[in-house]
Amino acid sequence: MGMPAKPAVTLAIVAAVLTALVALVASFTRERIASNEQAWIKQRLDALVVPATHDNEMLEDSIDVLAPDLLGSSQPVKIYRARRGGAPVAAVIQSIAPDGYRGPIELLVAIGQDGRLIGVQVIRHNETPGLGDAFESRDVHWLDRFRGRSLTDPQPQRWTVRRDGGDFDAFTGATITPRAIVKAVRNTLEYYQRNRQRIFDQAAQ
Amino acid sequence: MSARSSHHFGSTAQLIAVCPLLAMSDTIVDALGIGIVVLIVVPLATMLLAVLRPRLSDETALAATMLTLAALVACAELLLSAWFSDLRNSLTLFVPLIVSNLIVVQHLQARHATFGATLAGSLRIAAGIAVTLLPLGIARELVGRGSLLHDAGNFPGAWAGWAETSVFRVDMGFLLAMLPPGAFIAFGLLLAARNWVAQRRS
Numbered sequence: 001m002g003m004p005a006k007p008a009v010t011l012a013i014v015a016a017v018l019t020a021l022v023a024l025v026a027s028f029t030r031e032r033i034a035s036n037e038q039a040w041i042k043q044r045l046d047a048l049v050v051p052a053t054h055d056n057e058m059l060e061d062s063i064d065v066l067a068p069d070l071l072g073s074s075q076p077v078k079i080y081r082a083r084r085g086g087a088p089v090a091a092v093i094q095s096i097a098p099d100g101y102r103g104p105i106e107l108l109v110a111i112g113q114d115g116r117l118i119g120v121q122v123i124r125h126n127e128t129p130g131l132g133d134a135f136e137s138r139d140v141h142w143l144d145r146f147r148g149r150s151l152t153d154p155q156p157q158r159w160t161v162r163r164d165g166g167d168f169d170a171f172t173g174a175t176i177t178p179r180a181i182v183k184a185v186r187n188t189l190e191y192y193q194r195n196r197q198r199i200f201d202q203a204a205q
Numbered sequence: 206m207s208a209r210s211s212h213h214f215g216s217t218a219q220l221i222a223v224c225p226l227l228a229m230s231d232t233i234v235d236a237l238g239i240g241i242v243v244l245i246v247v248p249l250a251t252m253l254l255a256v257l258r259p260r261l262s263d264e265t266a267l268a269a270t271m272l273t274l275a276a277l278v279a280c281a282e283l284l285l286s287a288w289f290s291d292l293r294n295s296l297t298l299f300v301p302l303i304v305s306n307l308i309v310v311q312h313l314q315a316r317h318a319t320f321g322a323t324l325a326g327s328l329r330i331a332a333g334i335a336v337t338l339l340p341l342g343i344a345r346e347l348v349g350r351g352s353l354l355h356d357a358g359n360f361p362g363a364w365a366g367w368a369e370t371s372v373f374r375v376d377m378g379f380l381l382a383m384l385p386p387g388a389f390i391a392f393g394l395l396l397a398a399r400n401w402v403a404q405r406r407s
Contacts, residue, residue, distance in 0.1 A: 007265040014269045018276035025280040029287035036290040129231070129349075129383045175206065 026084045045080055045092055048110040048119045054082035054089045070191035072096035072104065072184055088113045088200040091192065093121055094123075096186030101176040102126040109188040113197070120146045120185055132177040139171045142178070151189045159186040222309035224332060225302040227341070227388040231349065234356050236342025238292045243303060247334075250307050251327035255320050265271030274307045283380050290397055297357070306334065341391045347372060350383035 037058055045058050061083065064076035071077050073096045082089040090112050097105040105125040110118035120143045127133045135142045144166065151159075160166030161179045170178040192199065229239040253273055261269050282300045285293040293300070310330050318326070346352060351373040381387045 007262045010261060011265045011268055014261075014265075015272055018272050022276050022279050022283075025283050029283045032287040033283070033290070036286065040290070129380070131380065 044108055044121055044123060048092055048108060048121060049082045049090050052085050054102045056081070056083045058082050058092065062200070063205050065195075065199075067195075070095075070187040070194075072098040072187065074115070081200060081204075085199075090118055091199050093188050093192065095184055095188040095191075097180040099176070099180045099183070100125060100127055101132050101174065101180075102128065105177070105180060107181065107188070108186055109185055111189065111192045113200075114150075115189070115193060116148055116150045117146045117185070119143070120181070125179050127174070131173040134171040134174060134177075135181075140167075142171055145169070145180075146158070146185055151186070151193055159183075169201055170201070222306045223337060223392070225299060225305055226334060226338060228385055229296060229299045229390055230338045230341035230345055230388055230391070231383050232346045232356065233339070233342040233354050234292075235295055236338040238289070238298055239299060239303075240338045242281060242285070242296075242300060243306065243334050244331045246277060246303055247307060247310055247331035248324060248327050250277050251310065251323055252320075253277070254311060255323050270308075270311060272310075274304050278304050278307070291356075337392075337395065340395060341388065344391050345382045345387055348379050349387065 024142060042059055048098055058080040062078050062080045065071070065079055066076045068074045070123045071093065077096065080092040080094075083089070086203065092108055092110045092112055095107050095109055097107060103126045105127065106123045108123055110120070112118050122143070125133065141193045154167040158165065158167045161168050161170045161175065163170060163175055164179065166182065167183050168178065226243070230236045238330055250273065254270060257267065257269060257273065278301055281303070282293070285296070285300060310327055345351070346355060351371060353370045355369055355370060382391070
């Protein structure tokens with residue numbers, strides 16, 4: 001073996017070449033990945049808030065807010081706003097149910113300007129296949145029961161699953177998942193109630 | 206190490222290397238997806254390292270190997286997110302975990318084998334993994350969900366959506382088949398069947 005510095009130099013060259021390769025692939029795919037993500041979110045936003053009810057581009061009219069207690073995440077979460085002629089129509093809050101059975105459940109909660117729920121979607125979760133994921137297979141209409149509800153309908157103490165004395169049915173085979181979702185939706189409504197003005201007034205980011 | 210003991214280590218190591226990938230055999234589409242990724246990434250990694258290895262000293266070989274494998278898997282993940290984002294979302298962290306297979310495959314390579322032999326060996330291992338995952342995917346999806354090719358519209362693509370078939374309607378599904386233990390049970394049954402066939406032949 002020659003000079004002791006040689007292996008280090010070889011390694012540095014290998015590392016530099018590989019870094020360049022990854023950077024190249026990353027820059028080459030960045031735009032496509034970003035547009036995939038945008039299309040993915042847009043599809044869900046359109047499913048929640050009927051596109052005909054608003055005339056702005058919700059994807060571009062979003063803000064990041066931080067509310068660990070009510071929105072379930074120590075990181076900022078996104079709020080997308082729907083407006084018609086500049087007037088608020090609805091807000092879609094990307095909140096998190098932190099106490100799912102197997103980790104956090106990411107939600108999109110669409111709330112009308114009047115504080116009534118337009119719809120709820122689960123966008124990411126780790127719930128047990130076949131049991132806790134019933135809302136996307138066995139009982140696809142389960143999430144529909146939130147539509148039209150508000151903080152006062154049902155009464156605050158009944159904003160939970162039937163088993164805990166509330167108004168919401170759990171699905172067969174799982175209690176923790178529906179309980180976590182109901183609680184998160186309720187908290188999101190509460191956040192909206194408290195911050196309604198700010199949610200629509202804050203400039204888009 | 207004698208040829209015999211290294212052969213023994215080989216089969217055990219291969220068995221262990223399959224484990225992280227077993228998690229992706231709960232549907233045919235996932236099994237097919239990860240199988241194809243393995244079939245592309247493993248031989249590619251082997252070729253790259255075969256070119257690199259003679260230029261490396263013993264002290265840097267390990268670090269350089271790890272860097273190469275990590276870089277390759279990172280690229281694979283980026284390309285998947287760009288062109289097959291639905292597949293990428295359902296494979297989650299198991300794409301980066303292919304690194305564990307790569308390390309085992311790398312370990313199995315004879316130090317002074319020819320380039321062709323190295324490539325053939327890695328292709329054989331990759332094909333073995335892909336071919337193992339497919340029957341597991343078929344069995345687990347059929348037993349667990351009562352369907353075949355569920356989500357085929359996501360991968361290979363929308364044109365394959367027609368292939369999604371519901372064989373029988375299940376209410377709760379057979380959970381065990383869908384959960385991770387189901388993968389190990391199905392894998393065990395597959396190995397038993399293979400041994401049974403091998404025994405009958407001899």
